[in-house]
Amino acid sequence: MTKRQLILEDGTIFSGEGFGSSRKRSGEIVFNTGMTGYQEVITDPSYCGQIVMMTYPLVGNYGINRDDFETVTPFIHGFVAKEVTEYPSNFRSEESLSSYLEANDIPGISGIDTRKLTKIIRKHGTMKAIIADASESEEELLNELANEPEMTNQVELTSAVKPYVVPGRGHRIVLVDFGMKHGILRELTKRNCHVTVVPYNYSAENILRLKPDGIMLTNGPGDPKDVPESIEMVREVLGKKPLFGICLGHQLFALACGADTEKMKFGHRGANHPVKDLKLDKTYLTSQNHSYAVRKNTLNKTDLILTQIALNDNTVEGIKHKTFPAFTVQYHPESSPGPEDTNHLFDQFMTMIEQVNDKHEEEKTYA
Template sequence: MRKRQLVLEDGSQFIGEGFGSDRSMTGEVVFNTGMTGYQEVISDPSYCGQIVTMTYPLAGNYGINRDDFETVTPFINGFVVKEACDYPSNFRSDETLDDYLKANDIPGISGIDTRKLTKIIRKHGTMKGIITDAEESAEELIAKLRMLPERTDQVCYTSAVKPYVVPGRGLRIVLVDFGMKHGILRELTKRDCHVTVVPYNYGAENILRLKPDGIMLTNGPGDPKDVPESIDMIKQVVGKIPLFGICLGHQLLALASGANTEKMKFGHRGGNHPVKDLFTNKTLITSQNHSYAVTQESLMDTDLELTQIALNDNSVEGLKHRKCPAFSVQYHPESSPGPEDTNHLFDEFMQMIRETKTLEEVEVNA
């Protein structure tokens, strides 16, 4: 096995064994607390530009299969594990983790102390890192990392280039793609929706011209403030069309409604995050992947109502518009990977659309 290293901008250095691609790659180093689901994690566009560390010590033991991808082309910049299994055992497995990363030119490193790495990130926050050959000078790599600018193009990089349709006989949904997980599309097509997927910068006038019954704002990578055109679009459609936002879509709805967002110290990533519903008083286990969050104090002078909070740190997890048919959640109700405790939110979105249509019909006939 070839020796490789992971170097962080704070000077931390980890020597391990390389797998996947041989290329050197920089990225923001983050960690995911899920015990399974590495295939969905690698193929989640929300990890665009990041080097992902799995806190569970073993990855690759059930291989890679054709069914569990969240996008066709993965966007992560690197993958870090304690142990990468070379001989997976699963009836669905088509190839090894190593083969998949090589095919997609993604570098990986194994055999390092991922517990120590995670504790560094938890203490100091996410930071830039590089996976490269062990022979390269750590001092030069650290200087290079500290000079790297922050990326602001992740949504543009992962969004659809032009609109396309996934036909259905049910409600007509416009899906605004900020870096969409296919799980969201699966949940809508499962409910027989006619889905028109549009790019992140598709204007409000063009969306309204499609005459949708509802608008879905998807997940995506990066800072929500990097896509001001999407914020302007949401301002123009809120109140006209029922709306449901997920993850980045949740943050964009908040910004469009006058609230604020901020970067978290190390974010939420994993399939085991507890969330409390403030209306039902129930606790839900959720799948999450985000670096930014809506600031609770910024909701004070808006029309948004706090509906759910994270039990680990009391951060904002759910919002509902007081005057318009619109709501959002910070987590992923489509799971993939993770629990399906909140899958019912897609049904609530369908119900909200139907109730809005019924109310409009009553007003027209009155």
Template sequence: MTKRKLILEDGTVFTGEAFGSMKEVSGEVVFNTGMTGYQEILTDPSYCGQIVTMTYPLIGNYGINRDDFETITPSIHALIVKELCDFPSNYRSEESVHDFLEANDIPGISGVDTRKLTRIIRNHGTMKGLIVSEEYPTDKALERLKNTHQKRDQVKRVSTVKPYVVPGRGKRIVLIDFGMKHGILRELTKRNCHVTVVPYHYSAEQILRMKPEGVMLTNGPGDPQDVPEAIEMIKGIIDKTTIFGICLGHQLLALACGAETEKLSFGHRGSNHPVKDLIKNKTYMTSQNHGYTVKKESLANTDLELTQTALNDGTVEGIRHLTYPAFSVQYHPESSPGPDDTNQLFDQFLLNIEAHQVIDKEEKSCQSVKI
């Protein structure tokens, strides 16, 4: 096997064996604590621009199948594992992780001490990394990392270019694609929703002309403050329709309502994060993937109510608007991968739509009587 190096911006060097593509690549090095679900992780658009470390020691044992993709074109920059399974065993398996990454020009490196790497990230926060050949000079790599600046257009790169429709006979939903996982679309179509998927930069006027009964704000990569057009769009629709936000969509809803966001030291990425619902006084296990969070103290000056918090660090996991039918969560209720404890939030979204429609009819009826 060909030897390759992972070089972090602090000078730490890990040497391992190459798999997948052989190209050189840089990106933000993060870790995911999931024991399974590597295919969904590889194809999650929220990992755009990132090099993902899997903390579970063996990856690839059940291969890659045709059913568990979260997008058509993966955006992950590279994969780091302790041990890669070359011969997967599963009745659904169609190819190995190596073959999948090679076909999509994504490099990987195995044989890395992922426990040590994860501890470095936990202690010092996420940092830039570079995967190169074993012969590549470390000092040259560090200079290259020093001059590498993180791109701010991740959402633009992963969002759909043109709108498209997934027909259904149920509620009319406009889904704003900031880097949508297919799991979100599956949950809506499972409930027979008529879904129109639109690009991230669609204006409030364009969305409202579609006469949606509800608007879904999806997950996506990067800093929510890098998508100002989406923040303005949400301001223009929040008093006119029902809104449900997930992950990046949650952060964008908070910003549109006057709250603030900040970058976490090493983020939340995995399928085992406990969240407490403050309204129902229940705790759920959730699937998460985010590097930014809503500042809890900034909610005090808004019309938003804190509804859920992370039990690990107390960060904001859910909010709802006190006046308008809008709510959001930081985690992924569609799981993929992960537990489906909070899958009922999609049902709650549809119930909110129906409740809002009843209120609208009553208000119109009152206006008609006055006339």
């Protein structure tokens, strides 16, 4: 293995062994606390532009398989681990983690103190970092980081370019793709939905022309305020069709309704985040990946109701509209990876659609 270095924008330097691609790459350094699921993490579009570190000390031991991808093309800028298994052992394994990263031109670094790096991020917050060959000048690399502009086009990079259909005989769903995980599609097709996936910048008029029974807003990367056209689209479709949002879709829904969002110190990334349902007085374990959150105190001036909170830091995890059939959650009910405690939210969305349809049929009968 080649010697490689990871340099943070505050000047902290970690030296380790390189794996995957040999290219130099920079990005925002974040950590994920999951013990497994590195394949789903690497292929989650919500990590677009980020260098991802796994806090669990061993990754790659079960390789890469054909079934656990969350998108065809991974968008991460780098991968960090304490130890990487060179020869995986699992009946589903098709190739090693290193060979997969190399094939997708993603650099990795192992053999560093990931506990120390996690503590730095928790104390100082996420920051820019760069993975480069050990022979490169530290001073020049720090200058590169200092002049690196903030990414604002992550949603554009990860969204579908044009609409496409995943056919089914059930409810007709328009899925607005902000950087969608395939797990969301799997849950809808499992319920026999007819899904039309549209790009993030598809207009409200064109969405409604598709005559959907319901609209889903997917997860995605970056700051929700970087896609103002999507906020306006949500505002225009609200109340016209049942709506369900996840992660970035949740934040866009909140902004469309007059609430505000803010960047978190180091975000939520992992598969064991406890969330409490305030109405049911019930706690779920959830899979999460986000840098931004809805500001709780801004919900008061809106028509939104707080439905769920994170037990670790009391941040907003679920909201619904007071009058329209619309609800959203900050976490990932489709899991992939993670617990399936909140999988029932897709059924809740189906029930909401059926109730709205029944109401419309009743109104036609008595009209």
